[in-house]
Amino acid sequence: MKGSMSIEMVGVGGQGILLASKILGRAALNKDINVIMSEVHGMAQRGGVVVTSVRLGDAYSPLISDGSADILFGFEPVETYRGIRRLKKGGTVLMNLNPMVPIYVSLGKQKYPSIDEMVAEIKAHFPKTITLNATELAEEAGAAIAANVVMIGALSAVEGLPFTKEEMLEAVKQSVPPKVVDLNIKAFELGYSTVMNR
Amino acid sequence: MELLENQPGKKIFLLGNEAVVRGLIEAGVGFVATYPGTPSSEVGGTLEKAAKPAGIYFEYAPNEKVAMEEVAASSASGVRSFTAMKHVGLNVASDAFMTVGYTGVRAGLVVMTADDPSAHSSQNEQDNRYYARLAGVPMLEPATPQEGKEMIKYAFELSEKIGAMVMFRTTTRMNHVRGVITLGDIPAERKTKGHFDKAPSRFVTIPSNARREHPELLKRLEKAEEIAETSPFNYILKGDGRVGIITSGVAYNYVMEMRNVLGIEPDVLKLGLTFPLPRKTLSDFIRAHDTLMIAEELEPILEKEVMVLAKDVKPSVRMVGKLSGDLPLTYEYNSEVVGSVMAKLYDVAIPYENEDLKGIELPVRPPTLCPGCPHRATYHALAKAMKALKIKPEDVVFSSDIGCYTLGIQEPFEMADFLLCMGSSVGAAGGFAQSSDQIPISFIGDSTFFHSGIPGLVNNLYNKHRFVYVILDNSITAMTGHQPNPGMGITGMHEVGQKIDIEAVVKGLGVEFVKVVDPYDIQPTMKLFKEALQYDGPAVIIARHPCALLEYRDKKRKGPVPVYTVNEEKCTNCHICVDTFACPAFVALPHVMSIDPAVCLGCGSCVPVCPFNAFEVLKEGEQ
Incomplete structure (x- = not known):
C-alpha cells in the first residue's frame, strides 16, 4: 500500500476489541503491510473504555492524533461519539448501535443519551457513516460474543481498506479458536453483507 | 507458539513485551524472575508458556526485591539473568539494585523497568531514568518492539563486556504496542547452571569492600561511555x-x-x-x-x-x-x-483537522469490578455490617491497596480512603490506629499480601494496633492478567510448588481473630464483619472466592452456563440491588430492574441481595 491508514477502534472492555485488532494485524502481516498497534491493558479487565489504534503502512507513531483517523471503528454508540474527535474531516464512521449501559446510568447518577440523536449528529458531520446492530447480528450467527467478528466483516466492506474480503476472512480463520471458526465465518458474512446491501 | 520458532528472518506480529521475551530467547538467557505489574506483566505471562520449551528457567517471585536478589545471585553464578518490573516495582527492588551497581556482574544481568507515563495503570508516573544515574548502571531505551528485541541481546553483550548490570527502560507505548518483528537466531546452547566462585571481597558489601567498589563502578561507566559513542543504537x-x-x-x-x-x-x-x-x-x-x-x-x-x-x-x-x-x-x-x-x-501547520460536534453529554465509564467479582460481595457485606452497627463511614478509614479491589473506591461502595503503594493498606493502618480516632479497615489481595502485606501485620501485632485486616483472596494475581502466586501453589512454569496458606501465616504470627469466609455467602460474611468491627485487637478476615472471570471460564469448559434474570412479578423496582451491589450486568428499565444476559456471568452472587427474591436463573435455551 502507498502512504498510511489509521483506524481508531473504540468500545468497552469485554467486547473483544483486542481480538478484532489482532485480526487486522494478521491481515496486514499476511500481505506484508507494515502495522503498528497500540493497546490499553491493565486496571479493569471489563467495563472500562477501550481504545486501540491501528496504523497501517508508512507510520511511526503508535497513537492516532485528533483529526487524523481515516476510519473510526466504533463498537458502542457512546464510545463512538466520544471518539469522534480522532476522525479527520470526511472520514468514515463504522458504528455498532447496540449499547453497553454503564452502571452509573442504572445507579441514576448519569443518563445514557439518545442513540438516534448521536447518530444523526455524526451523520450530519460525516456523510460516510455506516451503522449496524452488530450484537443482534452476532446473536443471529449464534453468539452475542461474536459481535466483534460481525464488526470485522462490516469493516471488510468499507471502501479504501487495503484488504479484500477474502484476505480479511482468512485473517479471521487464522485468529479464532478452531472449534468456533464456522460461527465466526457466519458472523463475518452477516457483517459484510449488511454493509454491502445497505 | 510462533515466538519460539527458530526461523531467522521470519516476520511475526508481536506485542512489545512478547518481543522482549523473544529477545531473551535469542540472547541465550537462562534465568528469569519477575513480579507482575502493568505495563510489564506480559513478559511473565508470555514466559509462563514460552520458558519451558525455550529451555529458560522462569519463576514468579513474591515481590520485585526478591526477584532482583535472585537475578543478582544467578548472574554471579554464571547464568545470564533477567528481571522485569513496573516502574514502582523498582522502588521495591531498589535496595538490592543499588548495591548490584557496586558489585557488578559475572554473566549478563539485565533489569527491565516498564515506566508508565500518564499513569495509565499506576499510582504515579515517576521517571526511572534517574535510577540508572542513581545506581550508576548503563541504560538502554527502545522506541519500538523490534528495537526492544534487538536491544535485549545487545544489553547482555554490553553487560558482560564491562561487567555491569544493564537497565532496560521501556514505557507503556513500547510494552503495549504491537508491531512486526523479524526473528533472529536462537542459540543452540543455553546455560542454566553455573557455579558460584566465591569472592567475598567483591560480593560481601561490607564498608571496606563497598568503598573499594565505588571507583570500580565509575570505571565501568567510563567504558560504557566509550561504547555509547559507537553504539548502533545511537x-x-x-x-x-x-x-x-x-x-x-x-x-x-x-x-x-x-x-x-x-x-x-x-x-x-x-x-x-x-x-x-x-x-x-x-x-x-x-x-x-x-x-x-x-x-x-x-x-x-x-x-x-x-x-x-x-x-x-x-x-x-x-x-x-x-x-x-x-x-x-x-x-x-x-x-x-x-x-x-x-x-x-x-513555520508550518499541522494538517490535521477534525469536526466539532455540539457536545451531547456522555456518561463516564470508569473501570469497574467485573460482574461476579467476589470483592463486590465483600464490600456489600461490610457496608451492611456497618449499617447494622450504626458505624458511619467517617468512623472508619478504608485503607486500600494495589489490586482489583482498589475499584472499591467507586460508587456505591466508596471504600477506599488512603492508598500509597503495594502493602500500604496494612502499614498505614498502624498510623491511623494510633493517630486518628477512627477504626482502620485494611483491604489487601492475596498476591499483594505475599508481596508486602506481612511486615505491616507484624508491626500492628507487635505494637498492639487495633485494625480490621480484610484479605480478599481470589487465589490469583488477577488485575495484571491472572498470574499464579504462592497462595495457589502453582509456579510460573505451571508446575506444582509449595502452597503457602495465608491463614496459617496469619495464625503463625499470633493473630487470635482469624476467620475465613466465602463472600458470596453474604449473611455469614456480614456477621463476621460485625464481630471484627467490635473486636479489640487486630482482626483478620480472609474473604476467599475465586476470581469470577476464571470461575466462569472453568464452568464454561464443562458446559453452558445459565445466566440470571429478573422475575418481573417479584421485582418491586426498589433499586436496593443496584444501589447497594451495582453489578454491571444490572440495567435499570423504567418500570423494573433487568439483567443484561451478555454481561451476566451466571455467578448468582446477586441472589441474596434482593429482599424479594426476584433474581432467578434464566431457563435454559433462553440465554
Missing part, C-alpha cells in the same frame, strides 16, 4: 541542518511521524544507549546546530545534560524543550505534542 539521521532534534525512547516515533507529516527535515540524533550519554557525539551535534529541540517524555534529563555540554561547546545554541516551556513535564507525549513544536520551528 545514530544521526541527516536532514537540512536547520534544526537538530535529540530524542530517546518512544518520543522518537512522534518526531519521525511528524517529520513525514509536516514534510520537514530536521537532523535527528536518536539515542538508544542513553546512560552514560555519548558526550563527544552530543557535543558535535550541538556544535553543528543553532537550534536544538529535545524530545523526551517526563523529566528534562537529556535536556539538562545537553545544556551542561552546550555551556562549554556552544553557549549560543537555542534550546527548545521542557525548560524553555515549549514541551510539558507531565504525561506521555504524542504526535501533536511533539509536532506542534516542530511545526513552530519550521
